[in-house]
Amino acid sequence: MKLRPAHLVSIAVLCPVLLVVTIWAMYAEHDRPWMHYGREFREIEYRLTGNPGVRSRDVNIRQLWLRQLGITDRCITCHEGADRPQFIRQAQPFRTHSGDYLKKHPVEKFGCVVCHEGQGPALTVEAAHGEEGNWPRPLLRGRFAESSCGRCHFMEQGLPLSAELPGAAEFSYGWRLFREYNCTGCHKLSGYRRPEHIGPPLTSIGGKVGRNWLIRWLKDPRAVFPGTRMPAFRLSDEEAGYVADYLMTGRGRPRAAPALIKKGLFSDRAVIKEGEGLFVSLGCTGCHAVNGRGSAFAPDLSDTGGKVRPEWLLRWLENPRAVDPNTRMPDLKLTSGEIQAISAYLMTLKRASGHVSPPAVEEKEPPPAKNIERGGRIVRDLGCTGCHEIGKPGFQHIAPPLDNIGDKRPDELFFGDMTGIEKDLTTWLKIKVMAPGRFSTDKAAAVMPDYGFNDRQARALATFLLGMKERSVPPPYRKALLDPERIEMRGRAVFEKYNCAGCHRLGGEGGGIAPALDREAEKSRPEWLFAFLKRPYKIRPGPILRARMPDFNLPDEDAAALTEYLSYIAGEPFPFDPEPKRQVYAEDVRDGEKLYRAVFACIACHSLNGTGGRIGPDHTDLASRLKRPWVEKWLKNPLSVRPGVRMPVFKFRDWEFEALTDYLMTLGQYRFVEIKRAD
Amino acid sequence: MPTPRSRFLGRGESGDDAAGGTAAPMDVSADKQRINRRMFLKITGWGSFFITMGVFLAGTLRFLFPRVLFEQPPTFKIGVPGDFFSGGPDLQDGHIRVYEQWKKEHAVWIVREGRRLYAMYAKCTHLGCTPNWFPEERIFKCPCHGSRFYSNGVNFAGPAPRPLDRFGIFLAGDGRITVDKSRIYRFRDFDKQGAYLEV
Amino acid sequence: MSRKKSLWKRVRRSQVWRSVFRHDYTDTRRNRILQIRSNIFLHIHPARIPSHAGRIRFTWCMGGITFFLFIVEVITGILLMFYYRPVIEYAYQDMKYLRFDVPFGIILRNIHRWAAHLMIATVMLHMLRVFLTGSYKPPREFNWVVGVNLLVVTFLLSFTGYLLPWDQLAYWAITVGANMIRATPFIGHEGPFALVDRYHDIRFMLLGGTEIGANALLRFYVLHVIVLPLAAAVLVGVHFWRIRKDGGISRPL
């Protein structure tokens, strides 16, 4: 059957075209990008190892299939050198994984996208890095990858702020900022409890500061105290006035003991001088700073004279907890003279700007009720209650919750009128925490205040927030802090909360005002430590140390955590000391007493029940306070325990040593039981 | 009657010879040229068509062989040599230790015999049941037909025809010991390179 | 050469060959007709047709193209079924699997998808052509009705296939479509004169639930790979049969 020439020619043209197209399709199938990388990798491997066998290894798709995580990762198809140390100098995609992350997180168990995001199953550069339209989670580049640490490592377990996740400095820093700046005061984040008010209560602020100072403060807190955590709310003059009016209504006049108020007190140079001395020797600088010296833990006092009313200060020093029941300022048990001296000194502290201290008596007529109401509304809308106790407006989260903030897509974010920036989540988060006002438009004002974060802080916070994602990991991947770690973490948290390091030294860090605590638990019984922390008293009657342990009014669990912590770092058993029961003979004790009182004349330096010397520590409750092994060690050679101590080294004979120890260990057995919550 | 021109019509094969031997020999050169041209077109057209069909078929077959599988990979890592060889007296010959933790997931016992480490397949060589390890007696027992193996996998009782098979084991580039289940060594290959790891 | 030829000749004369190909290829009218009549695939054609029916200008070849596309869809569809699981957890993953791993997976999916779109267009153009040439006129009325049904089946085939990748495009297109159905009068729970609640209306029947979920995916899959192709095949058979029985392709009266 003869074909027409036209048909024949068409067949002869179309069929070869079909063949060409088909071969094109074949070629497209067998020319995938990952094959190029595979071949290149083999060349590099050959160069590095000199083993010709590696060149003939098949180029294949390598896949990690992690059923539990629901992850299919093919990243290692191109990133073949990720877990092989000799590729450290190669360019990507062949370079060895940085750091030692893979040691603790083997690739076979964790895959890649768990931390880095991106599209695991994809095999082209763009798609695999998640920069393709249909993948919502692009590769986390650079240190933003640390945000994923939070998926398994839960930071919010009452950890101390100094807790650090090794290898995730950025993430830890972000978490620290998040906690420190009390973001949960406005934002809800599940798993994070709203912390206690980090700002002072405003219920009686009118009795503490003047209206002018308040307005200045509200307008720009960092201009008043550069290091403050109080953010700037971008208030107009009127708004700040309204808020001040509102706050000044909660006045609650401070009532200092009348005996404290003395005429001419604040101008007496001798008293001021004494106060300055006390301020340092009592250890106030352990927490407060004055003109750049001291710690930033508690408010800077450089401008006290320009800020607070004198009678408030007197009352405050007399009993801080009477003014603010939740304050962390301890009761230093100051005498009236000390209070007066310190107050007088502090009231002299003024910034160079030279504004006058608020008048002792209040301004005249009250502001119009309308203004007060307006101020109240602003206070409510701005979420001041997140950090301050105000009284009337109860607490509520005023800002959007942060759960799943890391899952937000660019089209769900409000960029305002901003142009010329990359419209992605990380950029948005950075701008939002650094300068939220930039998203404001005529129609929609950004409520979030300015915290004055710098670029590095903003990046850290953004890293932390990026990790707040919905997708959770199965339980085996979750990292709970282990038990010994938990003791340490809890103890450290309490230690930090009360700024113990302001006076005590621990682990090579901290102030030198009070004894170092590294080996404290070796010396003291835990029961006694607990009681002492709950209600400190003076162990040394003498005037050697001016500083004294203040009463922090610790709750039981904090005191227990600290005690446990100190035992833990000293390697001592907790909660009780299983000291072997010893047979103590009455004659030994009698001999010991003789030695104590007469032969070695310990009583000359130490006191017992109110009698004796005032140089060494009191011995009235020694047995309930100290552990026997430590006492023995101390008696043998005090200098080996604490170099430079004034206690002399006695050369005891063996029986003397035994008898003396036996005697000492009968002194005031278990007095701590009575001490506990005595008044 | 077919004309000479029609000799090559039809199926597109070059040798279509419907007219049998009866056709008159070609003697006109113009005709010959036309025939050759038709021949050429036909070969190009049908040739490329059938090649294409072949390629389609090959492609379809290739389609049925995916490049990656959702299965346990044949290789898995069991740790660094230090996990198994801690040094000391038990490295001498004849001291055998059986590690059971990979049996459940991978059906493998890791056995250390002196300085050698090998991966034993937890499958009876008789009929494929999974034997159990009894550390007190230091033998493997197969529950199906009662085969018994010493701790090094050598059979000594029951119907099992040969010692337990072993998998390939080697030190990977990252310094960790890797078991390769795609390579199986039988008794006579136990001393071959790759069936054991020696330190 | 000559040996090869004689071998070829012997093959051609063998009993096996002749049992398959019953006639020779001499260029005679008889053979041309026999070619068509004795071939199951070709004999949907008559042996001869009016010459205007062979002109692209007249038919646009749209019916034929549509049929060819249907065959392409069936072949690529069957191949794709090897790698597709109609389960919510896997459906989208399998799309990625086809896209990145499976040899020729991406091109098969592309062909399947584009051919489906093309088929909708050709089937509509075919209808337009049939109307323009008045080819639905007696005695071909019923075949037009069959054709309209085929049009509907083609739409449904494409529509059910749309959900299967289980991506945002699929999900929301089907959501919009399915929500229209619930406004059906009488049998849709939001339509006028609704007689049924949302658990017993036509949308529930189609989706196997009140929202698009696992059941809907499975139902659409079954419709897409079994029910509708079968219906289409039967209707295509009837359609072709009726073309022959109604006097072949229409011609000027």
Add this chain to the structure above:
Amino acid sequence: MGEYQDRYEFPDLKFNVQRGKKRDNRMEKGEKKDMFVWPDLVVMEFLTAVALTIILIVWALLVNAPLLEVANPGISENPSKAPWYFVGLQELLVYFDPWIAGVMIPSIIIICLMMIPYVDVNPRGSGRYAFSLRKFALINFNIGFLMWLLLILTGYFLRGPDWQLYWPWESWTVVKKVEDNLWSPDPATGLTGLALYFGLGMIIPRLVSRDFYRKCGPARYTIVMLSILLMYFVPIKIFLRLAFNIRYVLVTPWFNI
């Protein structure tokens, strides 16, 4: 050879009996113009198939089938469009309630399409392109087809976020105002309007072209005119909406049109 030739014959076409003469002529003409299927038509079909395969492969190589993110009931695509062939219906949703746009209109279209051969009594113009012989049918069908096409084009190319109208040169980031000034006439007016439209639409053609009515008979006439009036009601409603912001023509407690 002869016996095969004779087998090729037309079936007994009853309706052609009265035009037997014509039929004979055509038989003669047709015989002359017949062509063999093998190989001529088969080759053409083969060529078409090959060409189509080439097109499909090239298309598939150059353009990937769309695949968006995994389905997420929590996030709507904006705009979320139906497949292109249903975009016309989606476009109608702007102007009609879902039960009309999504259910009634497609059902009516399909039913009307199926009825075409039974209501078209014009015997002329079968099997060829003959506009002059079938003006009425062709004009109406083509307008309908064109409307469908236009709706698809509008929906596919001119609809942006929130299903607002965007010209191709306009950016989708510009927010469009949602029409919020729609109103509906009271039921009495609406009913009157509808009655007028359908009533006059039924009566006037009958008065104008009595011949047409006679040919069709009452039943066919009613069906034809009703379908055509329904079809034109769609662009009229669209026009009313766009020009006069009319939301519904008829408001009833049970349904709105």
